[in-house]
Amino acid sequence: MRWPKGVSGLCYGGDYNPEQWFEDVWREDVELMRRAGVNLVNVGVFAWSRLEPEEGHYTFGWLDRVLDLLADGGVKVALATPTASPPPWFSLAYPDALPVRGDGTRLLHGSRDTYCASAPAYRAACRRIAGALAERYAGHPALALWHVHNEYGTVCHCDHAAAAFRGWLRKEYGGLDALNDAWVSAFWSQHYSAWEQIFPPRATQYLPNPGQLLDFRRFWSDELLSAYVEQRDLLREATPDVPITTNYVIGGWVPVDHARWAREVDLVAIDHYPTDAGLGAEEQTAFGADLARSWAGGKPWLLMETAPNLVYTPERMHAKEPGRMIRHSLSHVARGSRGAMFFQWRAPRGGAERYHSALVPHAGPDSRVYREAVRLGDCLSRLTEVDGAPIEASVAIAWDAASWWALQAPGMPMEVDYAAEVQAAHRALWRAGVTTDLVALTDPLPHRLLVLPAHYLLSDDAAAAIRAYVAGGGHLVATYLSGVADEHGRIRLGGYPGALRDVLGVRVEEFQPSPDGWAELVRLAGASQVRPGVTRHGYGAGVAWYISARLDDGAYQDVLTEAARGAGVAAGGVPGVEVVRRGGGWVFALNHTDQAHEIPAEGVDVLTGVAVTGVLTLPAGAYAVLRPTPDLAERRAERA
Missing domain, CATH: 3.40.50.880 (Class I glutamine amidotransferase (GATase) domain)
Structure with missing residues (x-):
């Protein structure tokens, strides 16, 4: 695990999209970031059309000015390669690189993720824009982390994908006999006698072969990983001292084995968006954080994206109550994240996600959300000491x-x-x-x-x-x-x-x-x-x-x-009160209920400076992070 270069303490910030705003807003943004304690922002995630408005012609001047402003303001940058959203000119020039659904429908430009990761033209365009960014910004003082692509997960069933799938199967099985055995292809006369007979699992008359479906998901995980590695290696050659990652997205539609990918990133980073308006959001938050820690091999990881003030349920958007954004962030930190990053910094004026929540909402900085963002920045600045203490889980x-x-x-x-x-x-x-x-x-x-x-x-x-x-x-x-x-x-x-x-x-x-x-x-x-x-x-x-x-x-x-x-594990607690214990006697306590509760604990709350001896009283919605006192640390060491 490698940490963003030049970032001290826990990371705090989120996706910043300056290409959507005028330059006077940029200057205000940097001042608001300083006030909130922001120290890292993702830049350029969806900026391909602004960076390369026509093939081979780059317009980096605006990005130069943005990075200079951020560097002068003490804010580091996770610079993204914008390859998750090809520009309109690319889709027009290379229509065979547009994705194809299983039913044969070719999707057109008009949203994000309109590409096939197996298309040679797409992979070449990705390498060119990544290489151009690396060449220009390798020595920029704001650069702390490379953020490759965004939420890998797009699937395609086109002929490019079919050829790549056959190549993957050849490598995986060696020969058709092994493949036929694994897929039990004798069923329904599906025995394959030539590689050219094999296609992606496209729309068919009735039930598809489950072995084919399973291997197609495995193939896409490896195919997308190879696309990531191509960009990573270009960036690493240009900036060997800058760590490189991509943000994992979790969902049933995602054909990515993140545990396997973890070996190829310098830092495991996840996006996490709860979908339950009630206590389920807190349960999902803890689950997502524990899953990320597993992919990181128990080492620190990073919450790269989450929503500041909304929970996106399947039915509607639900506003997070005051304090909930901070509790969710502390839950991630308690379970191993080295900070809290959000999508997004400033809410956009238009576009498909114009109502997605942001640290600076449409109402501007004179708002409850931004004031809570400032409080969160203060909280995170006080938690550097806990970094590296292992999470206790039996x-x-x-x-x-x-x-x-x-x-x-x-x-x-x-x-x-x-x-x-x-x-x-x-x-x-x-x-x-x-x-x-x-x-x-x-x-x-x-x-x-x-x-x-x-x-x-x-x-x-x-x-x-x-x-x-x-x-x-x-x-x-x-x-x-x-x-x-x-x-x-x-x-x-x-x-x-x-x-x-x-x-x-x-x-x-x-x-x-x-x-x-x-x-x-x-x-x-x-x-x-x-x-x-x-x-x-x-x-x-x-x-x-x-x-x-x-x-x-x-x-x-x-x-x-x-x-x-x-099994000898202590089990029992107050429903809705989350307690995470970390090595050395650290305790994170989060009260997600509307009533006060008491829990057994000792230490000093680093957020308030209040000493706790024996019992911690948590008011409704409150939170505390207890640092062990020297005598407590000594007693724990003696017991160990």
Whole structure:
């Protein structure tokens, strides 16, 4: 992990779009940033048409003046390559680089992300603009970080993509025999005898091949990564001392395995936008932060984008109540983010996202939102000391992008949202006051409890790792649809959950989904029933629980709380009061409720200077960050 060059303390700022404003506004922006404590802004994310108004002709003068103003004002820059939004001239000149949907519809220019990442013309244009930016700004004093592209995730089914997909499959499988076996292509006469017979999963008569769908998602993850790496390597050659990243976006439509990408970025950075107007927003915030920390390998990461004062629910926009923006930001910092960045700095006058929230709203700086932004800047400036202190978590939840993709395929017994299953487990533990890590099964597992929610795909190696974990004394909770298929999506025979039957001590003969939810016909094979739909089984020195039915939130929390306590994990807390403990005795406490609450804690609140001995009283909506006192640190060291 490499930190933005020249940035001291936690990062604070967001996306800044000066190309949308006159120069007198730029000067006001810099002064407002200084007042709020902003020290880093993303510049140029969607500025390709202003930087290169016609092919090969660059107009950098305006950007020169912007970067000079920011540098003079003490604000560093994450300079973006603008390749997520090609300009109109490009789409007109290279129509074959426009994306094609699975139904054959070619999309036209008029929004963002109108490109095919497999199109040679697009990749060449990306390299040219990235190289031009690197050449011009390599030595600029404002440059602290390169921000490549924006929210990689665009998919295409065109002929360029088809050729690249075949190349990826050749490399992945070596020969057609291995591919036919992995895809079980004997079904419905889909056996392939030549590579040219293989296409992307375009619109077809009935159900597509699930192996083809799964590999197409894997292919696009690698294809987009190669597009990122091309730009990264150009930038790194020009500025070896400046770290490089891109912002991860999380969603069911995203064909990116972010855990795999994490090896190729200097800093893991995510965008996170809760979609629940109620307490679910806080639960989603904690989940997104824990997931980012897992991709970063437990190291610090960065919240690159979030909304300052609105929650975007599927139905409408919901204004965040006073203090909520700060609590969300502190939740991310508590769970490992080295700051809080927002989309966006100033709300635009027009455009598709004209009502997207901003630190400087349409009302201007004389507004509640900007005044809270100033308070947030003050809070973040006081938290530099906590940087690097590890998050204390003795429970892990497995996360697997491929299982998410596989469960999205049509033809399943019931529609199951993998991300929702993982979030349900995380939510239950969050409500029980348990901080969790999210992990890949290839990671070390020092945790006392491991939860596997709907971990549909399981390789032989991953299954062996789970057996060893439980046999060695670990505690496991697995839910329905875990271990059912191998890494290619082929069903493991002999009864579900195929790869985990021995560990769990059960054999499932059939799934029994209904309008009321998920259920299974379970035969006990060593396990004992704890309650309807829940079994427990001793395996080696450990314990394995199996949840074969979809439980409501309360019942799920009860089961996970009991499993956590059985594993020696303290579980229990005040619902809606978030407490995160970090190494050395640091405590983040956030009261998301409308009532005052007390929690056991010691230290000095770095935000107020108030000493706490034994009990911390948090008024409704309040927050505190406790730094350990010297005597507390000594006692913890003695216990360790």
